[in-house]
Amino acid sequence: MGLAPADAAFAKGLTETLGEGILSQAEPRYLEEPRGRYAGQSALLARPRNTQDVSRIVTACAAAHVAVLPYGGGTGLVGGQVAPDGPAPVILSLERMRQVRGVYPRENIMIVEAGATLAEVQQAAREVDRLFPLSLASEGTARIGGCLSTNAGGVNVLRYGNARDLCLGLEAVLPDGTIWHGTKRLRKDNSGYDLKHLLMGAEGTLGVITAASLRLSPIPAEQGTALFSVPGPEAALDLLALARDQLGEGVSAFELIHRQGFDFLGAVGPDIAMPFETLPDWMVLIELGLPKGLDPQDALAHLFATAEAKGLTADGVIAQSQAQRDAFWHIRESIPEANRRIGAVSSHDISVPMETIPTFITRGGEALAAIGDFRINCFGHVGDGNLHYNVFPQPGRSRADHENSRDAIKRALHDIVHDLGGSVSAEHGIGRLKVADLERYGDPAKLAAMRAIKAALDPAGIMNPGAVLA
Known part of the structure; x- marks a missing residue:
């Protein structure tokens, strides 16, 4: 039927x-x-x-x-x-369902309804001196149910994990209308299949998340932020390894940024303060969260000195105030808006094994050069291998001028990702945009299992039809 x-x-x-x-x-x-x-x-x-x-x-x-x-x-x-x-x-x-049902600071747990925005969840955690570390540019609008349904990532995955790593339990309505009451405050529960991980990342195709038990963390007592230049992506990987050797889990975020993003910001906004007198081609944004008694500025200065001696950086700016820290993050969070104003021919949310990031960037540039003349804005969460690799027309042209090249661009780049053992959807999900990509690059056994699960839980096919699975 x-x-x-x-x-x-x-x-x-x-x-x-x-x-x-x-x-x-x-x-x-x-x-x-x-x-x-x-x-x-x-x-x-x-x-x-x-x-x-x-x-x-x-x-x-x-x-x-x-x-x-x-x-x-x-x-x-x-x-x-x-x-x-x-x-x-x-x-x-679920915009009306925004209630915080309970906060348990000693357990580092919060139970909240799915319609609460990510910013509201973060604020509720701060009110009890705790941190909910999922952080996205859209956190004022994105709702926690959607974040869990898409297994959102963001800038802090390096330290805290994806959305699914921050969830202990779910309440959900299944496709027949049954309510699953799964918001237990348990960190150990091996009582059969783990349904929460089935629903997280399913993008609403297996049910509706209505509430969640979320994992909180202590707020780092000391925080520091810096922008370092790097000679290229290979050096960025070495710098990340050096930072983690020196500071361990104190490294909360490590973002790779290309100069093209700054050029776009300068051309179309949003307005930012340029951090370097002469912009390097590549730079990294580093965020530290340290225990009380450790000075993040000293830690970043020591990291810079060691990295400079190894040839991994030649310039850097360490934030001296909260306002300057916020200004650095404003740069990073404004890049997607500048991209939107320029108008991408093709946008890509991909992940590859970290060691292959430089290879992907090199091969991607070569593949695009064979298709046409484009600008590339490559940036992302290098600490977890997730790059946002976006392709733009040259000045004076629009994305409409290259519409006929869009499929060829996507195919060429996704073929490289697949060849490197990566994923064509790192943190944005499959939705409707990447259904054909999942069919092309997905493991056949996984796809068969996904279809069987969908048929078992949603035999009428009413839950978000056309998303994820054809």
């Missing part, structure tokens, strides 16, 4: 079950995604008040074979939050 539309009759029946004020026609903002690659069709918007409402909505959709699109903050970059075709779906937004 195929999917049915969320039409007026369906909406009327569901309103009788839920009451007034929960259902409406979706506004345009729920039908868009940031890169403008997909546009959603007219849809019924549901904004439940609690988990029981979510269960009633999904139960009704399952009975009527109506598609459900779980919706977080709408910040996803692979089209997972929009349905460009098929019968009109129900967009299920």
